[in-house]
Amino acid sequence: MRGLTKEYVIRRLFMYVLTIWLGSTLIFLIPRLVPGDPIAAMVTRMQQQAGYVENSAEIIAAWRARFGLDAPLSIQYLRFLRNSVTLDLGYSLTQFPTKVTEQISKSLPWTIGLLALATVISFILGNTIGALMAWRRTPRAVKSLLPLSLTFTSVPFFMLGILLLYVFAFGLKWFPVGGGYGRGVTMGLNLEFIGSALYHAVLPALAIIISSMGFWALGMRGMMITTAGEDYMVLADAKALTPARIFWGYGVRNSILPQVTALALALGGIVGGAVLVEYIFSYPGMGYLLYQGIVNNDYTIIQGVVFILILTTATAVLILDLLYPFVDPRISYQRR
Amino acid sequence: MTATTANAPATPKKASRLNRFDSPWLNSKFIAGLCMVGFAVLLGLIGPLFWDVTLARVASSPLNLPPIWAHPEGFPPPDPAHPLGTESSGRDMLAVLITGTPRSLMVGFIAAGIGLLVGITLGFLAGFKGGWIDAVIRTLCDAVIVIPSLLVLIVISSYVRQVDIVQMALLLALFAWAFPTRVIRAQALSMRERGYVRMARLSGASTFTIMYREMMPNMLPYLAASFSGAVSGAILAATSLEALGLGPTRIPTLGMTIFYSIRAAAILRGMWWWWGFPILMLMLIFTGFFMIATGLDEIANPRLRGLKAG
């Protein structure tokens, strides 16, 4: 049977759950293992603020129950797991009666949009460049220009973001210095908003694209060099297929497979990097929300944002994994 | 076999002799990368001999001085006593670079060192023992790689605001082992399939001996590449945390300097030297490690060297 086998899907689902469990356990456990009790401090702090909020006593009681500060660690942990599974992330500490999930649901689309846009462009661009770098028939002039695209490989996204911000927003004033859309634009499915959002996304996306495409290009170049030595490439030449068909259908099509795996492995790093880009550009996504959580010591926001981002990343990886057998027909036969 | 080699014409012998002169380690990218990282290391080592590092303290210098070659409007004239300028709380940028660079490097080296040690142990164990040990290690590894480690570190360090460099490095090492483990496991697996390890096994050598005598030398480029990748990964994570205002606060690190500059809106005030020099330094370090890793990759896979792909 081709495509998805039961064993494969079960294995991937297991990895999915394991990843999320591991990530959330780390963010639960480590803060509790270090000396000091930040949560006690947090509740105290909340009590000070909550003097102004109606029903504060009840809410604080609910909070105490949520953190179960009096309960043993194991009970706390089980509750934490239950709350995670039900996506009950509690209340924001600084904007007290607001639920964390409410804030996140406003921010998450921005992050997913930016990341998806930037990652897809960077992946396509980088892989094409890398493939052309290794392709025998690439015109000499093009070939000599391609390595330029590698200049900013390995420069962290956010540092490139600062450079772009300085040059194109502060210096040349071509792009806005931050935000997700222009002032006075109403959010919604209208052209003005979409245009404004895209305009504001250019620099943050460029920061991610420029510094990550070299990674794809180098990986692809290596794979194409390996693929070029394969017997099926020789036979494709002997069959006198058009160069475009050999390049895409034989060369790239085979070389891209390890790159898809690499994408799954790199996604966690990309998400982490994007969080900082959002912070630099005050982009209204999860990264900016996270930064505000850090500034305000809003631990529920921090925990909630990170948990949801871990969940999102793992889900994206799961989707990639489940799509993989459709691009590589051999996969159901060999255990990865 | 031996007879043939002994009688063989001069070709292969000459080739290998040539190779010894023309050692693959003399890879230009590798060497350029080493030089870049070396420069950063040297700056931290001998910089304090030539420059007063106490100028990195707050209010040790006049505020907002531009570098000596720049004359931006709205800023005081540059002062030769502060060649790279100063920032808004009166730190001398050169002193900041000299004190901050080695701290970033140290965090990276410690974290990567621990990560690599764990990676070697687990990677060899998995690749060599196989079976359920391999399954467990591989699964754990894949899971850890998928988790956005920076975010977990953000959570941890937002609770634990005061960490020193070693604690920071330990935290980073929590994630630094996964990639090396993966790489080393794959290499160990492929080497296990190759003849010489099997031969050594048949001749009764212990697992340990096989690991260190037979496999290590062949793995050297991969280990070194993993290490340099892990160092720059750890420095990136540390810098990112610092840039968010987390991590060690008492000492000016490069990331912390970037954080202060962002908080003070240095980008929009045109004080490029405030964030520019730390970023330049970090770019040098990252590019250096990156070139080391690329060079090592070419050393390990000769096919990548030229662009002679057919």
Place this chain on the structure above:
Amino acid sequence: MAAQNLPGTVGTITNGQPDPNAVLDVQELRVHYETPGGAVIAVNGVSFKVRRGETMGLVGESGCGKTTAAMAVLHMVQPPGRIVGGHIFINGTDIVPLSEAELREFRWRQAALIPQGAMNSLNPVMKVRDQIGDGIETHEGKQPKDVLKRRILDLFGTVGLSSRVYDLYPHELSGGMKQRVCIAMAIALNPPLVIADEPTSALDVVVQRIIAQTLLEVKARLNVSMILIGHDMGLQAQLVDRIAVMYAGNMAEIAPVKSAFAEPMHPYTQLLIASIPSIKHKKPLKVTEGLTHDLRNPPPGCMFQLRCPRAMDVCRQVRPPLRELKPDHQVACHLYA
């Protein structure tokens, strides 16, 4: 050194004019691989012909330049190799000077390849039908789906593949099936010339015989001319009409298969035939050490001198030209001067 090119072996008519009776007329072909240590002279002035409807065997030990010569015939020597001299006439047209675009017109239509290593010659991510189909459609333009399918299934019939294979991926096929797919691909456009590079070497003995049988049938049915490269002298004896023996980039002997086996003239051919294992007559294996010279630096004189049991003084100085000693039987050896 590439510079000290000695006069190569001389074929019968190597006058730069194509032989009208030959599908393929290779004259004075030279192929070098440019390596850092100097040019490897893989094919050193080789001439041979393939007549219409004939199967010519090309034998010689590993590394003697068979694949290189075959790839040169398609003008597809893999880098860093290149054709540095000679003519390759296919149906009267010299393909050596042709441009890449002109070559694409000619390849696969005029000369198809059954590659060495069919195991890895199929694109692993493409269904078999698409890999046969893309060759056809590239040369003949887009075709209606059902027409193409009919045609591919017909090809399957010719090479003895079940129609089930149509929808499979390469990794779902056995080695023998992959080899058949490669044969089907090669004859898809009915080319006048098919080059089969060791089509059986990676297969087990039984499958080898079956594939050989398939090749014979295909040849009989389509009347193609074929170059059959191989090591296996036994198989060659059954399959080919004429046999060409190469040694270290040079042609040693070309003869009709019967006389080559009955009365081999070149000492290297004699050695090859003597080392065919036989059950009837048990004989000690005649193996000469791998004392080949460095292909980058061929010695003056005969290429075989280091291993030749009958080498003479003249052999170390003068390169023996390929001469027709008997009707249709050419040998390059000083023994018959």
